[in-house]
Amino acid sequence: MIDPSTYHAWHGIVPMGEFLAESDPGMFLVGGEGSHVIDRAGRRYLDARSSMWNVTLGYSCEPVKAAIRRQLGDLPSGTVMRYEHPPQITVDYAAALAAWLPPTLRHIRFGNTGSQMTEAAAMLSRFHRRMTGETGREYVVAVHGSYHGTGPLATALTGEQILHEWSAPLDDRTVHVAAAPADGCDDSCGGRRDDDCVRPLAEVVDRLGPQRVTAVIVEPVMGNYLHAASTHQLESLIRYCRGHGVHVIVDEVTTGAGRVAAMTVSGRLALEPDMIVLGKGLSAGYFPLTALAVADPIFDALATPPVRLGFPNGSTTDGHPLGAAAGLAVLEILTADGFLDGVRERGRQLRDTLLDTLADDPHVGDVRGEGMLLGLELRYRDGTPWTLRDVYRLRLACRDNGLLVSYADGVMPLLPPLTISVDECAELATVLGKTITAYAAEHLTS
Ligand SMILES: Cc1ncc(COP(=O)(O)O)c(C=O)c1O
Structure with a gap:
């Protein structure tokens, strides 16, 4: 005791x-x-x-330790918040990481926790709607039993009722749907059973009205149960969302950075979501480092906002050079041949x-x-x-x-x-x- x-x-x-x-x-x-x-x-x-x-x-892992030590000597701190002097190593890391993500996701925001990044993804989706005049789109749909972290929006996205009750009040524009049935598709139907795969989502979107839904967030493997979505379920989800103008956020905080023998499940399956969230293994746990990779159309709509205020989200230590140094060293190991x-x-x-x-x-x-x-x-x-x-x-x-x-x-x-x-x-x-x-x-x- x-x-x-x-x-x-x-x-x-x-x-x-x-x-x-x-x-x-x-x-x-x-x-x-x-x-x-x-x-x-x-x-x-x-x-x-x-x-x-x-x-x-x-x-x-000596190469990661050495990279952090080296960076400590060169530039031990820095930020990508507010000012025009990003650390060089952070810029280099963003380019290196983008090269290993699906080619449509070339814009990388950095953070310190997965929760920070899932919240940023949902808020970015809503902010993008503001820029494109679709302000009615506020709802984010997540899956029952999912985990997306803690925080007023991350907890709301997480599909655990008990966490909602014990952390209330939370963001009130999140809705949960049942995970697509485990037997709904085993990838062998050749795409004929889209309806089964997206039925729970389609029902909620119909109920809310598609013009009120901004994004769907999904884990390729649900960490709480270790149930993997099938390839066809993920493909159908993206197809359905595209058809209804809804952003797809794939939360790869757990699955990304090598855990399932790939940089991302999205990349391995050639999926093209609008955003991917990465964390955990990105720095192999040697420094707090997470990332949100964003597709061109979202970035482009936000690059020159009507007032001198970009997406109002970020923290002091975002893009920290020690994290970037660790991330680069990890990336080199993960992407080495074999x-x-x-x-x-x-x-x-x-x-x-x-x-x-x-x-x-x-x-x-x-x-x-x-x-x-x-x-x-x-x-x-x-x-x-x-x-x-x-x-x-x-x-x-x-x-x-x-x-x-x-x-x-x-x-x-x-x-x-x-x-x-x-x-x-x-x-x-x-x-x-x-x-x-x-x-x-x-x-x-x-
Ligand atoms: C899929 C997923 N998303 C988000 C998070 C939240 O990450 P963090 O604990 O770094 O805030 C986790 C953490 O376990 C996670 O597994």
């Missing part, structure tokens, strides 16, 4: 009382090495959650190792996902998914056995660094297997 009178850091979202009661100062992290972190008590943990899903290149193919292959290995090692465990179902964005399905003996509470308690048992993992409803997300080794994949599967067996024997009756 931690003495509340001596602990002054206040963490995001978790109830602090529970944290203080269940933790001890020996657990504070003091070191990182490869895919492992080390706590004050000297315990090593395999970090199969990459901190907050962002430390994609592990803790020993790196992303290697991530795909290692992801397959991890999946196979998990399925082999856990084959006899009646509580283990399939492994969802691809690349290093995997989810282990946990089932009771009657086939129903484990509750969030059981997955959460399994997470704590894994931690006690030296393995850090995330938790979700019925599924254990596994997002280790992209650079995890073959031996570490085996370590992950072995510890997980032992922990599930022990947990089930002690706590589960079915």
Whole structure:
């Protein structure tokens, strides 16, 4: 237990009382090495959650560390807010990043958090309407169960009712639709079933009136459940939105920057959304860095606004040169020959190792996902998914056995660094297997 009178850091979202009661100062992290972190008590943990899903290149990525050190020597701070002296390295980074995004998205805004950028995307869509005289278009449509961060607009976009209730009042021009049915399209229908794929969205757009909807925001893989939208669902969504003059924002904060063995899912599928949000792996977690890539027509309409005020959104540290230095070094690694193919292959290995090692465990179902964005399905003996509470308690048992993992409803997300080794994949599967067996024997009756 931690003495509340001596602990002054206040963490995001978790109830602090529970944290203080269940933790001890020996657990504070003091070191990182490869895919492992080390706590004050000297315990090593395999970090199969990459901190907050962002430390994609592990803790020993020398080229990124060296780039930040170099930049510290040259220009340790700077901004792209308000003034006409952007850091050179930030300008270079924007050009380098744009070259690896879908060709229609050439304008990059930088930020520090994913939440900041999802809010910026929704606000930019609305602001664009102001410039084009479509001021009735205010509604942003998101998906139930999605996650787009926290903040008055980001929380409103996030499709979790409990967060809405506990953070109200929020932006009141957001609406949620059911995710397109998982069996609505498996990419094999050759595009004949557009209707099924976009029906939930079309119903809401019809109800509101298309002239009142400005944008739709969607995650290619829903982080909360690790359900991937099919290619055809994403293509149909974009086609439908184009037809109705609605912007498409693809939130690739989790899926982008290598996590699913691609720079972006949008790029891999040759999608042409109006905006893409990136974060997490962009700097491999070595510096707060996020980005919003924007298509020409939106940028062009805003370049010369009627009053001397561009899109009124941004923060002091946007475009920070240390972030840009980290981002450039990460980009170089991700785009080196064979790196992303290697991530795909290692992801397959991890999946196979998990399925082999856990084959006899009646509580283990399939492994969802691809690349290093995997989810282990946990089932009771009657086939129903484990509750969030059981997955959460399994997470704590894994931690006690030296393995850090995330938790979700019925599924254990596994997002280790992209650079995890073959031996570490085996370590992950072995510890997980032992922990599930022990947990089930002690706590589960079915
Ligand atoms: C898909 C998605 N969007 C947005 C966010 C918010 O990012 P941040 O936590 O950096 O604000 C997250 C964070 O987990 C995310 O997964």
